[in-house]
Amino acid sequence: MASAIEVRDLCKSFGAFRAVDGISFSVPQGTVFGLLGANGAGKSTTIRMLCGLLAPSSGMARVAGCDIAKDPEGVKRSIGYMSQKFSLYEDLTVIENLRFFAGLYGLAPRRIETEAGEIMSLTGLAGREASLAAELSAGYRQRLALGCALLHSPRVLFLDEPTAGVDPAARRVFWDIIYRLADSGSTVLITTHYLDEAEYCGTVTLMHAGRIVAAGSPGQLKRERFPGRLVEVECDNPEAALAALKADPRIEEAALFGTRLHAAIAPGAGELIVEGILASRGVGLSRAESILPSLEDVFIRVISESEKEDRP
Amino acid sequence: MRDRLAALMRKEYRHILRDPGTLFTLLAVPLFLLVMFGYAISLDVNNIPLAVRDLDRSPESRALVASFLASGHFLPSPSPPDSRAEGRALDTGAAMAVLEIPDGFAAALARRETAPVQVLVDGSDGTRAATVMGYVDGMTMRFSTDLRRLASMRSGSPPASGPAMVLDVRPRVLFNQELKSVSFLVPGLVALILIITSVISTALSVVREKENGSMEQIIVSPVRPIELILGKTLPYAAIGLVAAALVLSASAILFGVTVKGSILALAAMTVLFVLACLALGIFISTLAETQQVAFLISAMLTLIPTFTLSGFVFPIRNMPPAIQAVTYLFPTKYYIEILRALLLKGAGFGTYWHQALALLVYAVVAAAAGAARFARSRRK
Numbered sequence: 001m002a003s004a005i006e007v008r009d010l011c012k013s014f015g016a017f018r019a020v021d022g023i024s025f026s027v028p029q030g031t032v033f034g035l036l037g038a039n040g041a042g043k044s045t046t047i048r049m050l051c052g053l054l055a056p057s058s059g060m061a062r063v064a065g066c067d068i069a070k071d072p073e074g075v076k077r078s079i080g081y082m083s084q085k086f087s088l089y090e091d092l093t094v095i096e097n098l099r100f101f102a103g104l105y106g107l108a109p110r111r112i113e114t115e116a117g118e119i120m121s122l123t124g125l126a127g128r129e130a131s132l133a134a135e136l137s138a139g140y141r142q143r144l145a146l147g148c149a150l151l152h153s154p155r156v157l158f159l160d161e162p163t164a165g166v167d168p169a170a171r172r173v174f175w176d177i178i179y180r181l182a183d184s185g186s187t188v189l190i191t192t193h194y195l196d197e198a199e200y201c202g203t204v205t206l207m208h209a210g211r212i213v214a215a216g217s218p219g220q221l222k223r224e225r226f227p228g229r230l231v232e233v234e235c236d237n238p239e240a241a242l243a244a245l246k247a248d249p250r251i252e253e254a255a256l257f258g259t260r261l262h263a264a265i266a267p268g269a270g271e272l273i274v275e276g277i278l279a280s281r282g283v284g285l286s287r288a289e290s291i292l293p294s295l296e297d298v299f300i301r302v303i304s305e306s307e308k309e310d311r312p
Numbered sequence: 313m314r315d316r317l318a319a320l321m322r323k324e325y326r327h328i329l330r331d332p333g334t335l336f337t338l339l340a341v342p343l344f345l346l347v348m349f350g351y352a353i354s355l356d357v358n359n360i361p362l363a364v365r366d367l368d369r370s371p372e373s374r375a376l377v378a379s380f381l382a383s384g385h386f387l388p389s390p391s392p393p394d395s396r397a398e399g400r401a402l403d404t405g406a407a408m409a410v411l412e413i414p415d416g417f418a419a420a421l422a423r424r425e426t427a428p429v430q431v432l433v434d435g436s437d438g439t440r441a442a443t444v445m446g447y448v449d450g451m452t453m454r455f456s457t458d459l460r461r462l463a464s465m466r467s468g469s470p471p472a473s474g475p476a477m478v479l480d481v482r483p484r485v486l487f488n489q490e491l492k493s494v495s496f497l498v499p500g501l502v503a504l505i506l507i508i509t510s511v512i513s514t515a516l517s518v519v520r521e522k523e524n525g526s527m528e529q530i531i532v533s534p535v536r537p538i539e540l541i542l543g544k545t546l547p548y549a550a551i552g553l554v555a556a557a558l559v560l561s562a563s564a565i566l567f568g569v570t571v572k573g574s575i576l577a578l579a580a581m582t583v584l585f586v587l588a589c590l591a592l593g594i595f596i597s598t599l600a601e602t603q604q605v606a607f608l609i610s611a612m613l614t615l616i617p618t619f620t621l622s623g624f625v626f627p628i629r630n631m632p633p634a635i636q637a638v639t640y641l642f643p644t645k646y647y648i649e650i651l652r653a654l655l656l657k658g659a660g661f662g663t664y665w666h667q668a669l670a671l672l673v674y675a676v677v678a679a680a681a682g683a684a685r686f687a688r689s690r691r692k
Contacts, residue, residue, distance in 0.1 A: 051532045073534060081532040085525035089323070091330040096323075103319020104533040148529070 139170025320543025500624030572658030
């Protein structure tokens with residue numbers, strides 16, 4: 001399968017600060033690719049370079065076959081982009097917003113009407129043509145913003161934090177639309193910091209401090225990082241329990257999740273060792289059970305490991 | 313290119329029409345200002361009590377007094393018997409100006425010499441005093457031209473180039489003979505409207521798109537910078553020109569200030585000024601990230617200088633030399649001078665080509681700087 005996005009050793013510096021520090025990845029056509037990381041990890045800078053909004057400091061990237069440094073205009077014609085602010089014009093109606101963005105891509109008037117009709121049925125906006133964008137709920141505005149990025153049938157779609165501030169039900173509808181787009185051959189690169197959402201991506205890549213620290217499918221990442229069991233612990237003194245678990249060599253990793261603890265047990269050891277460790281330190285245990293790791297577990301682990309490497 | 317530009321302009325007009333308050337403000341405020349300047353805060357001074365002390369008592373001196381009183385600006389007040397009484401009349405407010413015609417006035421005129429006349433003006437209200445002095449200048453100059461015309465008619469010879477030809481006062485008398493402040497203010501008002509619609513509206517509309525993120529959405533599309541700049545500026549240019557035409561029509565209808573010069577030249581110069589303004593608006597939009605900042609910069613660079621440093625209200629020639637030098641930095645000065653030449657004097661291009669050239673240079677430099685910064689800000 002051809003790569004819709006191909007990135008090699010891409011760097012972007014702002015003065016002395018390296019926002020993106022030599023990243024490489026490729027995204028096959030027709031897949032949903034998640035770019036994850038905390039704020040400031042370099043996700044938005046990467047997406048902005050791939051859209052031709054920022055010139056890279058070094059390295060290369062091809063989007064839909066166009067070199068982003070040599071042919072940014074070619075890139076612009078073949079991509080759709082939706083920024084985190086759902087940049088709509090609130091004083092224009094749904095159909096006026098759609099017509100405006102279609103006009104920006106130079107679509108002929110007749111094509112604008114057919115495309116807009118299709119977009120409205122795809123996004124569930126049909127019947128709301130005459131509503132002002134300001135009157136729509138966050139979920140509808142998000143889908144309208146997506147629709148505005150789809151009018152010119154882009155081969156590659158960049159979505160920068162598209163689900164911020166949208167309720168879970170509306171997010172679900174949004175993801176259904178994303179899947180339908182991918183099924184019809186579009187490639188979608190999405191950034192998010194909702195890690196439950198990242199589970200929907202075919203491939204995820206985690207960025208930390210401008211670098212890629214983990215990449216693969218969600219299942220693959222979980223298997224690689226948690227070969228042993230993961231135990232969730234509820235106890236009366238989480239701080240003391242955390243210290244006790246971290247000190248024991250049979251526990252690979254322990255982290256706080258709110259008032260609970262997640263402890264990764266080395267392969268071969270049983271989950272009962274957790275109870276033993278806590279009992280020996282006198283921490284009262286109320287519950288300990290084996291759970292499936294989430295991407296959140298994976299990323300906490302990856303990031304703490306990479307921070308350990310940075311501070312030898 | 314045409315489709316994309318049309319899409320941008322259609323959208324901009326929708327924004328303008330969806331916000332009738334702003335559109336109304338853009339069109340109505342200039343008219344309101346015109347009416348206010350025209351009626352309410354007129355700088356004109358009428359019914360000035362004038363005391364006359366005619367020591368010559370000749371037909372010529374009486375003619376001078378008559379021409380003062382016939383102007384409609386002055387009202388006669390009791391004649392002071394001596395120079396001390398003159399001062400007293402001013403002190404008590406019985407007179408605001410005193411005209412003293414010395415003995416030998418008619419004799420000096422007959423010898424074709426400059427005849428001395430003294431006018432005392434109550435200077436406690438500087439603005440009023442300046443206006444009164446303007447009237448006095450006007451009256452004396454009119455009197456001297458009338459007199460010379462009369463003399464040449466009598467002798468049958470062409471008007472002599474006598475010493476009474478006073479060039480520096482002549483413009484006032486000819487071009488705003490009644491010193492109507494509304495005709496003095498109309499050019500500045502037109503400039504003000506164009507600045508508000510062209511510089512400020514353009515800068516704000518671009519920065520608004522930056523604020524709500526839609527600018528990024530436009531930049532990732534294949535729209536070229538020139539299409540974006542034109543799509544953003546042309547709608548506001550059109551509104552500005554409509555508003556300017558409204559003010560010019562209103563000032564003709566309400567105050568009889570008609571365009572004495574060529575309408576075509578007026579249109580050409582206005583378009584040149586609008587170009588300079590739009591370029592400046594685009595340039596300002598590249599400096600600001602929020603609408604507040606954009607408005608502040610626009611106000612500092614255009615609104616305030618238009619009121620204070622362009623000769624709109626305060627005459628530039630009364631300013632200290634250093635401030636006069638600063639006025640050359642702002643394009644409104646040139647435009648107001650051109651408008652005064654065209655509106656009030658009906659002057660030809662030969663008299664204002666310096667200003668037109670300055671405007672052109674300003675427009676080209678601002679457009680180059682604006683376009684360069686705009687293109688650069690799109691792709692860091």
